[in-house]
Amino acid sequence: MLELFFKFLKETMGLFLEMSPYLILGFFFTGLLHIFISEKYIKKHFSTNGFSSIFKAAFFGVPLPVCSCGVIPIAESIRKDGASKSSTMAFLVSTPSSGVDSIFATYALLGPLYAIIRPIASLFSGIVIGIVTFFADEKHNSNTIKKNNLEERGDTPKRTIKDGIKYGFKVIPSDIAKWLIIGVIVGGMISALVPEDFGTRYLDSPILNYLMILLVSIPLYVCATGSIPIAVSLLTKGVLPGAALAFLIAGPATNTVTISFVLKRMGKKIAFLYVSTIMLVSILFGVLFDLIILKTGVNLSLVMKHSHSELDLFKIISGIVLLFILVNSKFNLWGFKMNKKNMYSIKVSDMTCQHCKMKIEGVVNRIEGIEKFSIDLKNKEVLIDTDKVKKDIIIKKIKEAGYSPE
Helix, strand or coil, rough: HHHHHHHHHHHHHHHHHHHHHHHHHHHHHHHHHHHHCCCHHHHHHHCCCHHHHHHHHHHHHCCCCCHHHHHHHHHHHHHHHCCCCHHHHHHHHHHHCCCHHHHHHHHHHHHHHHHHHHHHHHHHHHHHHHHHHHCCCCCCCCCCCCCHHHHHHHCCCCCCHHHHHHHHHHHHHHHHHHHHHHHHHHHHHHHHHHCCCCHHCCEEEEEEHHHHHHHHHHCCCCCCCCCCHHHHHHHHHCCCCHHHHHHHHHHHHHHHHHHHHHHHHCHHHHHHHHHHHHHHHHHHHHHHHHHHHHHHCCCHCCCCCHHHHCCCHHHHHHHHHHHHHHHHHHCCCCCCCCCCCCCCCCCCCCCCCHHHHHHHHHHHHCCCCCCEEEEEEEEEEEEEECCCCHHHHHHHHHCCCCEECC
């Protein structure tokens, strides 16, 4: 028992340290993306009908490091701004299954083949679901939603280097911290407890491999980065490389929360097509990947990169830095807390992550007359200290951002 525990600790620590320097680099590039690509710019390109908006939506979604819960209010917001169902669905699918941070982490643990094909699969998934939605939607018309004039909401202030640092090293780490740690722990448990011949003994056919992966990944909430250590551990236990890729595609792209959102906003038909398309695309890319690996004689070290890598001082230091970033992002060690006395609150039940918090902060900050406010993410409250702005106006602005204030 003690031997298994130490093996679990070794595998867990190895996974965390291996991906640490790449995640930190990913956070840096995430901050740069946040500075130069605004949400207003993205919305502008999604409002046109036809295939061009589908391609743009899927393409923009691939590098954005937004998780499954964070992408929902963005999708709701661009839909309200006049984006078609097809472009909204393309963005909703391609965004959570990839991201700059997860691409770097994928390379760290799984090598260049996975790092290349994973964002390609995300892009393809978004395009396919967008096209399927376009033909399934009888109206094919974004005009069913009244367009809001973005200028009426006030111009979004230019983002500074400070904004980029905050987004890259606080907002995004806070969103993925929980699921990254869970992913690393689950990966360590699989490596330590599951027999080495699990895949060949119990999953003796490709069908069983893919069936198991889809049954787990479709309802499961797992972020793009948190899914990586789990995929690595599955590979070490004999699961097909393509089945592991299917998990990386379907896991972040689908979960019960996202499915519920699609059901509510897009209808039963689109929700069914959404889940079906993700399943088919995951299997398609998985099978193609297996053919590349098994039939063309590609060096397996390109797939199992982490098992051939040794730890060094640089990775240990990177791991310590990453741990500090994650802890600081969750517990706000340097944060400033406002006194709730004499402040009225607005409940926002669907404010679920740091990305949501940052977006609502931006909305409230642009309302003239509000000088002091606070966002309580834990209790899902917006705390306002002013008598110059009516509560109804603030609620309206938060609704326009894609949330449901009470």
